[in-house]
Amino acid sequence: MTRGQHANAALTPRHRLKVARLVVEDGWPISEVAARFQVSWPTVKRWVDRYLAGEPMHDRSSRPRTSPNKTPKAVTKRCVSLRMRLREGPVQIAARLGIAPSTVHRILTTACLNRLSDVDRATGEPIRRYEHPHPGSLVHVDVKKLGNIPDGGGWRYVGRLQGERNRSATPDKPKSKWRNPKLGYAFVHTVIDDHSRVAYTEVHDDETAITAVAVLHRAVEWFAQRGVTIERVISDNGSAYRSHLWRDTCEALTITPKYTRPYRPQTNGKVERFHRTMADGWAYARCYTSETERRDALEAWLHQYNHHRPHTACGNQPPFSRLINVSGQYN
Incomplete structure (x- = not known):
């Protein structure tokens, strides 16, 4: 099939030219030409007019000349x-x-x-969704480990050579036996509600059981101020969450601890997905000139996420829309 010709065309461009010449140059009646080539009278007339106007016999594009409503x-x-x-x-x-x-x-x-x-990550795993019936029925907890940013910016934005210089020049670095001094890590502790996707997050310098328990206490109080009582908490099998301190704390708070199956992070997928959103929207969203600047920006981003950012799991509404009659819900 000739390029530009639709699949059901009765005449190819070569035959269209022959039809037009029979009428114009040989003087055949349009009705006889139409009967010979088994097409309609208007079809022959169209190609004759094209021939007289000096236009090609190929199909014209159906694209409009102007599109006033086209996206800029x-x-x-x-x-x-x-x-x-x-x-x-x-x-x-x-x-x-x-x-x-x-x-x-x-x-x-x-x-x-x-x-x-197509952008970055490919899991290839089928998505199986579940959701608990009301806020507080289950919360997910996890820790996201991020490398601290040196003064002047990290290598992701200033390049590896300048990033190493900034790291060497940053004061108060942890001591290291290696040639390149390390800056340590920031541990982002997150508690996210399964039903509403409302998240509570703190940044600390470690992921010990003492720190994890302290975050849980403050998260329970924070959710209680918003009318949410935490009933269950699910975590991975990290040492902090398998400790006796974590178990005793959950018992004191009347919270049932649950654990993911080993090597199955999908069970804790809601907090894992939140950490990915947080990394893209906050941790690596722009060039921070210091670790302090990045940590100071977390509160504003978290407010944007909870109160204003549309969430597909919440019917394209922000997570706080699933918490009813909460003070400051629409701020």
Whole structure:
């Protein structure tokens, strides 16, 4: 089939030219030509008019000359940039740009970025969703380990050479026997509600049982101020959560501790997914000039996540929309 010709065309471009010449140059009646080639009278007339006008015999594009409602190029570029940088979905990007999620999905599909596996990560695992019936029925806890940022910026934004210089020049570094001095790690402790996806997060310098228990105490109080009573808590099998201190603390708070199956992080998938969102939206979202600057930015980002960021699991509403009659819910 000739390029540009639709599948059901009765005449190829070569035969269209022959039809037109029979009428124009040889003087055949249009009705006889139509009967010979078994096409309609208007079809022959169309190609004759094209021939007289000096136009080609190929099919014309159905694309309109102007598209007043076409998405501006600046919005398209911004959409692709947000997808690559923040790895957010169409609902979240649409909320940032003030356009429809379907428009964002169309832009991402055209750019071959509609799947997160095309952007960065590919799991290949089927998604099996579950959700507890009310807030507090189950909360997930976990720790995210992040490398501290040296003064002047880390290697992700300033390059490895400058990043090593900044790391060497940063004061109060932990002592290391290695040639390159280490800056240590930031341990992000997270408690996230299974039903509402409301998250409570703190950053500490360790992941010991004492720290984990202290975070749990403050998280229980924080959720209680918002009308949520924690009934169960699920964690991985880390030493902090398998300790007697964690067990005794849960018993004192009348919370039932639960654990994921070994080597099955999908069981704790909600907090794992939150940490990925947090890494893209806060931890590595921009160039921080120090670890203190990054930690200071966490509270604002967490407020944005809980109160304003649309969440697909919450019907494209922020997580706090699932907590009823909470003071400051819509701030």
